[in-house]
Amino acid sequence: MATKYSPTVGKRRLSRELRRLRKDQGLTLKDVARELDCSHGKIANLETGNWMRISLTDIRAMLDLYKVTDPKRRGAIETLVRQARERGWWEKYSPYLPAAYVGFENEASAISTYQCDVVPGLLQTADYTRALVARALGDDQTEVERLVESRQRRKKIFERTEPPKLWAILDESALLHIPDRAVFREQVQHLVRLATEVKTITIQVVPIAAGLHSGLGNRFVILDYEDELDLSVIYLELHGQALYIEEKPRVADYRDLFNLIQLDALHPSESIPYLRSMLEKPE
Known part of the structure; x- marks a missing residue:
């Protein structure tokens, strides 16, 4: 077959x-x-x-x-x-969902992502996504809900018999940027739940105290594939435009950068209690 x-x-x-x-x-x-x-x-x-x-x-x-x-x-x-x-399910959500990226993500066996200013899309709650995209789309609630639906649907890859392994690193500042306390609490609780209940998801937090760390100003995703014939892909989003990198030396550079950011971040076992402690801080 x-x-x-x-x-x-x-x-x-x-x-x-x-x-x-x-x-x-x-x-x-x-x-x-x-x-x-x-x-x-x-x-x-x-x-x-x-x-x-x-x-x-x-x-x-x-x-x-x-x-x-x-x-x-x-x-x-x-x-x-x-x-x-064929047309992927994500095509109907164009132009708000980068079709090529979702196609690569949909096939990946391992996803490594670092985001300096937002929660990675696969880890977002619906309300967080809604608050995030509403700033860009304004009062067009139909389009806002369309984008929220598309981002939530991407998460179905974790419902597979063999889901991809996701290693996500995010800055504490990405969470502190959330103005609505209810949305903040739900998002942080969601991260804790994923990190503790989903075996294929690992989450690290770069605390504010890390200072001028290796990942400042960067946002990228590394997509790896089980079949050795499929080259790994680096995905960058630059000023609304998508850039895909397959050249092995450049992929290796981003993998090295990801490893450096891992060292600057809290260990996964430390990140969970740190996230919980954020919920306990006074409003």
Whole structure:
């Protein structure tokens, strides 16, 4: 039985496989474009995943050119095409939910995230999300609730038989920024509950007392995958734009940074009582 991938990961796998097959035959992008009587840009887009529609007829022609004759191998690649053409559940929440990111998150076996100023999305309560996005969306309650619903739905990955492992580090200041005391209490209690009841979730807090620590000003997510063929991805959100990094040296840099922030943060066993103590402080 073929492995089922999300559309985002399926597209990435397909692009990488097409690029590898072409290089194995010693062909350039121009060579392929000439043989298939199409533009150089079309082949380049297929190899980078920068396409909206894809034709099985085109892919079969490429496989013929690349001398892929094994029926099982051809069938596996065609299955990737079909999966890449599917629409993920997150598509209907566009533009407020970064579709590519959620696709990568949906397939990850391990997620490591550091947020300097907000609670990570997978750990947010509905009321926290509502308060957070209302500032950006104003009085449009329909859109606010749509975004809240989408963020809550992302959490369903933890209901799977084999959920991903999540290691989240957040600054104490992200919680202190919450103006509504009821929302604050619910969010902190939710973090404590997740950290103590969900075995695949680990939470660390960087206290204000840490001072000028390694993570100041940073927000990033490291997404790892069980299949070694799927490269790890770094996700950065910069001024409303998403940036995805796959280059191994740069991924290693962010992994090193995450490790440094772990050292600056309270140990997971210390973070839980620290969160509880925040609930006991006078308003």
